[in-house]
Amino acid sequence: MAEPVVDAQYLKEIEKARRDLRALISDRNCAPIMLRLAWHDAGTYNAETKTGGATGSIRNEHELSHGANSGLKIAVNFCEEVKAKHPRITYADLYQLAGVVAVEVTGGPTIEFVPGRKDSLESPEEGRLPDAKKGAPHLKDIFYRMGLSDKDIVALSGAHTLGRAHPERSGFDGPWTKEPLKFDNSYFVELLKGESEGLLKLPTDKALLDDPAFRPYVELYAKDEDAFFTDYAASQKKLSELGFTPPSSSVKEAEKTSVVVAQSAVGVAVAAAVVILGYLYEVHKRVK
Amino acid sequence: MASLRSAKARQLYLQEIEKARQDLRALIYSKNCAPIMLRLAWHDAGTYDAKTKTGGPNGSIRNEEELKHSANNGLKIAVDLCEEVKAKHPKITYADLYQLAGVVAVEVTGGPPIDFISGRKDSKQSPPEGRLPDAKLGASHLRDTFYRMGLDDQDIVALSGGHTLGRAHQERSGFDGPWTKEPAKFDNSYFVELLKGKSQGLLKLPTDKALVEDPEFHHYVELYANDKDAFFRDYAVSHKKLSELGFSPPSSGQKVGLALSIAAILVLAFVWDQLTDISPDPYLLWKQYNN
Numbered sequence: 054m055a056e057p058v059v060d061a062q063y064l065k066e067i068e069k070a071r072r073d074l075r076a077l078i079s080d081r082n083c084a085p086i087m088l089r090l091a092w093h094d095a096g097t098y099n100a101e102t103k104t105g106g107a108t109g110s111i112r113n114e115h116e117l118s119h120g121a122n123s124g125l126k127i128a129v130n131f132c133e134e135v136k137a138k139h140p141r142i143t144y145a146d147l148y149q150l151a152g153v154v155a156v157e158v159t160g161g162p163t164i165e166f167v168p169g170r171k172d173s174l175e176s177p178e179e180g181r182l183p184d185a186k187k188g189a190p191h192l193k194d195i196f197y198r199m200g201l202s203d204k205d206i207v208a209l210s211g212a213h214t215l216g217r218a219h220p221e222r223s224g225f226d227g228p229w230t231k232e233p234l235k236f237d238n239s240y241f242v243e244l245l246k247g248e249s250e251g252l253l254k255l256p257t258d259k260a261l262l263d264d265p266a267f268r269p270y271v272e273l274y275a276k277d278e279d280a281f282f283t284d285y286a287a288s289q290k291k292l293s294e295l296g297f298t299p300p301s302s303s304v305k306e307a308e309k310t311s312v313v314v315a316q317s318a319v320g321v322a323v324a325a326a327v328v329i330l331g332y333l334y335e336v337h338k339r340v341k
Numbered sequence: 342m343a344s345l346r347s348a349k350a351r352q353l354y355l356q357e358i359e360k361a362r363q364d365l366r367a368l369i370y371s372k373n374c375a376p377i378m379l380r381l382a383w384h385d386a387g388t389y390d391a392k393t394k395t396g397g398p399n400g401s402i403r404n405e406e407e408l409k410h411s412a413n414n415g416l417k418i419a420v421d422l423c424e425e426v427k428a429k430h431p432k433i434t435y436a437d438l439y440q441l442a443g444v445v446a447v448e449v450t451g452g453p454p455i456d457f458i459s460g461r462k463d464s465k466q467s468p469p470e471g472r473l474p475d476a477k478l479g480a481s482h483l484r485d486t487f488y489r490m491g492l493d494d495q496d497i498v499a500l501s502g503g504h505t506l507g508r509a510h511q512e513r514s515g516f517d518g519p520w521t522k523e524p525a526k527f528d529n530s531y532f533v534e535l536l537k538g539k540s541q542g543l544l545k546l547p548t549d550k551a552l553v554e555d556p557e558f559h560h561y562v563e564l565y566a567n568d569k570d571a572f573f574r575d576y577a578v579s580h581k582k583l584s585e586l587g588f589s590p591p592s593s594g595q596k597v598g599l600a601l602s603i604a605a606i607l608v609l610a611f612v613w614d615q616l617t618d619i620s621p622d623p624y625l626l627w628k629q630y631n632n
Contacts, residue, residue, distance in 0.1 A: 076451025079370060080525040158449055160367025234371040320605070327606045328613055336627050 056171045057143050059300055067168050070139045070147065074154040083131055084155040084234065085216025090128035091152025091293065092212070093121065094145070097181040098295035100200035105181060106296025108173035109144030116176035121184075123222040145170035149293040156289065159215060161236030162282035164289050167299040185223060185255040189264035192257060199295055201288070207261055207270035208288040211281055214240040218253055227253040238282075241275035351591070354432060358459045361430045361438065365445040374422060375446040376507025376524065381419035382443025382584065383503065384412065385436070388468040389586035391491035396468035397587035398461055400435030407467035412475075414513040436461035440584040447580065450506060452527030453573035455580050458590035476514060476546040480555040483548060490586055496579040498552055498561035502572055503580075505531040509544055518544040529573075532566035 057063060078084050090111065097105030110116055112129050132147055139147075146168045153164045183195045196206045214236055218225035229252055230239040243249050244258060261267040274281035369375050381402065388396030401407055403420050423438055430438075437459045444455045474486045487497045505527050509516035520543055521530040534540050535553055552558040565572035 072451045072453070074451075075449055076526040076528070079373075079375065079449050079451070080523065082373075084370070158366055159370050160363045160365075162363070232371065235367040237367070320602070323602060324606060324609050328609060331610055331613060340627060 056300075057141070057146070057169060059169045063141060063168065066139045066141050067146065067150065067166075070135055070142055071150060071154060073135045073138060074151050075158055077131060077135060078151070078155055078158050081131060082234070083128065084159045086124070086128045087131065087151040088155040088212055088215060090125055090132070091148050091155070092209075093125060093182060094148045095292050095295050096183075096195075096199065097177040098199045099177070099181070100198065100295075103296060104175075105177035107145050107149050107170050107293055108175075108296065109148060109170070110173050110176045111148065112144055113174060113176045119179045119182075121179070121182040124219060142168075143170055143172045145172050145297075152289065152293060155215070156212075156236055156285075159234060159236040162286040164286045164293075166290075167294070169300045170297045183257060185218075185225060185257050187260075188256060189260040189267065192260060199292075201291060203266045204270055204284060205288040205291060207267050207274070208281065208284040209292065210258065210261060211238065211240050211274060211285055212289075213258065214238070218255075225253060225255060227251065229253050229258070238274050238278040241271050241281065244271055245275050354459065357430045357432050358437065358441065358457075361426055361433055362441060362445060364426045364429060365442050366449055368422060368426060369442070369446055369449050372422060373525070374419065375450045377415070377419045378422070378442040379446040379503055379506060381416055381423070382439050382446070383500075384416060384473060385439045386583050386586050387474075387486075387490065388472040389490045390468070390472070391489065391586075394587055395466075396472060398436050398440050398584055399464035399587070400439060400461075401464050401467045402439065403435055404465065404467045410470040410473075412470070412473040415510060433459075434461055434463045436463050436588075443580070443584060446506070447527055447576075450525060450527040453577040455577045455584075457581075458585070460591050461588050474548060476516060476548050478551075479547060480551040480558065483551060490583075492579070492582060494557050495561055495575060496582060498558050498565065499572065499575040499579040500583060501549065501552055502529065502531050502565060502576055504549065505529070509546075516544060516546060518542065520544050520549070529565050529569040532562050532572065535562055536566050 074087075078087055091107075094109065094111040095107040097110075098107075099105055111122065111125065116122060117126050117129065128151075132144070132151055135151075136142065136144065136147055142150075149170065150166055150168075153166045157163060181195070181198075183192060192206055193203070196202075201209075213229040214233075216233055217228040220226045230237075230243055231252070232239065243252055244254065244262060261271050270284075274284070365378075369378055382398070385400065385402040386398040388401075389398075390396055402413065402416065407413060408417050408420065419442075423435075423442055426442075427433065427435065427438055433441075440461065441457060441459070444457045448454055472486070472489075474483060483497055484494075487493070492500075504520040506524060508519035508524055511517045521528075521534055522543070523530065534543055535545065535549060539545075552562050561575075565575070
């Protein structure tokens with residue numbers, strides 16, 4: 054499939070889709086599953102073979118039936134409502150935008166979104182997403198394969214601040230935090246507390262405490278929500294751009310440059326005017 | 342140095358506002374209370390009298406006395422919800438908080454982004470009852486009420502589009518039900534429904550109907566029913582105006598730009614002065630020219 058042309062029209066459609074996603078996510082209360090959709094589309098990336106990643110392939114029946122994607126058809130269907138109103142936007146962009154909006158609308162950090170991903174109908178093989186029953190070495194295998202780091206692993210795990218697990222989907226049950234519709238650092242606070250009444254801790258969550266590479270980040274994010282938000286925003290942006298090279302000559306860049314040029318021109322004109330006036334004043338003074 | 346300190350204080354305040362914005366998004370999302378938060382912002386601001394410069398967005402709505410006005414029935418819920426955010430960000434004024442809540446309510450339900458400038462002061466003085474519009478009246482009442490605030494016909498129609506969200510409650514206003522089929526979604530369907538006339542199960546207040554019957558208002562209703570972008574654009578402008586009634590936003594960005602320009606000019610003048618020691622004397626040049 055061809056890359057979308059990210060012109061001014063495309064950017065306008067993205068902004069309208071962003072607003073429609075906000076309305077949809079607020080109205081249906083589906084922020085957690087939309088975030089999971091974005092993550093599961095992007096998280097299949099293999100940095101060596103350059104396959105998988107944020108390509109919209111998750112909408113294939115074939116990929117939706119992977120065990121890891123249990124329940125995600127719901128999110129794909131929600132997104133169809135927005136795609137119908139904005140057909141030009143690629144599914145790849147739409148799903149990542151949904152993830153960005155899900156975090157924003159629940160009180161999380163603003164994540165920078167660069168559009169231009171192209172769609173693919175080629176689904177990667179099953180098994181690229183993490184298995185919740187495993188541990189730290191498995192997490193490292195999976196995320197390093199994507200091209201992400203230890204910090205990314207811990208920061209992104211913080212997204213469990215939203216939502217819950219469902220027995221009929223993953224076999225696990227319940228939310229990780231007391232306010233599963235609120236994006237904050239309470240996932241890490243609960244993790245450090247150990248056993249919490251009625252709250253879920255997957256084996257992969259507990260692995261973050263046991264591994265010395267991960268633990269310092271857990272402690273940092275539990276103490277400092279701002280640090281978590283900053284790192285989370287950077288990690289989600291990285292994840293959402295796996296396999297995607299943002300177009301360099303985008304309209305936004307051109308807009309920024311022209312603003313700078315215009316401002317500089319005004320500055321130069323003002324300075325020149327003042328210098329000329331000063332010169333004339335000097336002359337005038339001496340003539341007198 | 343005092344100005345440096347106050348610039349730093351302003352920076353910190355702006356940071357608190359951004360955090361409060363995030364907390365308001367989370368609150369409004371999890372409690373599903375966008376409509377009542379928008380109404381809170383509107384009812385705090387809508388008491389403004391442009392002539393006497395009283396009322397307006399000053400947080401006074403949280404006074405027991407003002408909450409008891411019949412127009413404000415049910416708003417204590419919104420005031421209490423905002424307390425949760427105020428508790429985490431005590432430096433923010435209630436006036437700013439309530440207007441920020443209104444802005445977030447529109448954004449989170451799919452509406453246009455509304456420019457928000459902070460710096461409103463709180464007041465404990467509540468205006469007299471009767472300044473907000475009476476839903477049972479008509480076009481001339483709407484004009485009396487909104488012109489008194491300093492708003493115009495376009496504002497009246499655009500802002501009425503706020504009824505795209507929420508519903509009326511029997512025990513609050515005596516009216517019942519939502520205006521649109523998707524009351525949790527901010528769009529132009531309020532105007533589409535208005536032009537349809539009677540709609541199954543949807544509310545039309547006498548003041549809503551007045552927008553269709555009055556020829557000036559009608560023109561805007563048609564525009565907004567047919568052009569969602571035009572509605573969003575005009576709504577954002579009118580909402581911002583309403584949220585700033587009686588408030589002069591500090592134009593910080595411009596001040597910094599101006600200061601930098603003046604500094605640059607002074608530096609250039611100094612440099613020029615130094616250079617004229619080496620370069621031709623303007624007076625001599627002038628003499629030469631005149632001879």
